[in-house]
Amino acid sequence: MDAKKTPVADQTKKTQPARGTDAPSSSRVPQNSILYSRVVPLALIFLALIALLLVLFGAGIVVGFIRF
C-alpha cells in the first residue's frame, strides 16, 4: 500500500503494537505476576493522584487562588 496515502493511525495499527511506541515488539506481560497485577496498577493510581494534585496546585497559581 502506498504509505503516502495511508492514514497515520492505520500505519500505526499495522506496523506497531500500540501507540506511544517507536519500535515494534511482541513481548508479553508475564501472567500471574504480582508486579504487573498489583504493584504497577497501584503505582499508576498513586502517580495519577500526585499529578492531579500538582495540576490543581499549578492551576491555583494561574487563576490566583494560591499566592506567594
Next chain:
Amino acid sequence: MSINQLLPFASTVVMVVFTIWVLQRYLTRRAPHFLFWGIGLAMFASGSFAEAYLAFAWNRWVFFCWYLFGAALNAGWIGHGTLLLLVRKPWVKIVTVLLVAGSLYAVYLMLQVMPQVDTAYANGVFTTARPISEQYATSRVTGAQGLLPVGAAVRLTTPFFNVYGLLTLVGGALYSAYLFLKKRILPNRVIGNVLIAAGALSIGAGGALDRIGMGQFLFATELIAAILMFLGFRWAAQPQPSE
C-alpha cells in the same frame, strides 16, 4: 561543600548523557518527538548546570538560563515531545506553534526583568551560601527580597509551561503504561513509562515545594527526576525478544 551544592553537578552529568542519547536517536530516525524531548532535556541540563554554577559564583546570564530553561520552559518542551509521539492530529501543529511562540515571549519577558535582577544583585540579595532556588523569588507573604520582583511577568508564565508539561509528559506516560498493561504487551514499556511519570512528578513536586518556600528539596528531586526519566526512557526503548 554541602550536598546541595553537589547534587546539581550529578544532575547535569545525567542530563547531558540523556540529552545526547535522545538527540542521537533524533539524528537516526528524524522523528520530531525526539527533537522536542532533546531540546527540553538540554534545557533541563542547562538549568542543572546553572544551579551548580550559581552555588559558587554569580553570573547574570547563568541566572537567565537557570530561570528560563530550568524553571520555566523545559517541562513544556519535554511534554510536547510526548504529545507529538502520541497524537498525530493537525491541531498538534497549532500547539507546536503556540509552544514556540510562548517560549519566545518568555525569553522576551526574562530579558525585560534582567535590569531588576541586576539591581537586586547590587543590593546584596544573592549569596552562594544558599541554593539559588531559595533566593530567586520575592515573597508576597513574608516580603523577603529575591532576585525576581513580586509580580514579574515571566514568573506568571512558568505555571502554564509546567502544567502543560506535567499533563502531557506524566499524562502521556501514565496513559501509555495503562494501554500496554491493558493489552498485556511490552512489559518494558509499562515499567519504563511508570519510571518516566515518577521522574516527572518528582521534579514537579520539587518545584511545588520550592514555590511554597521549601527550595532545599529542589536539587534532590531534580536528580531523582533525571535518573528515573533516563532509566525510564532507556527501559522503554529496549528491544524485546519476539515470542
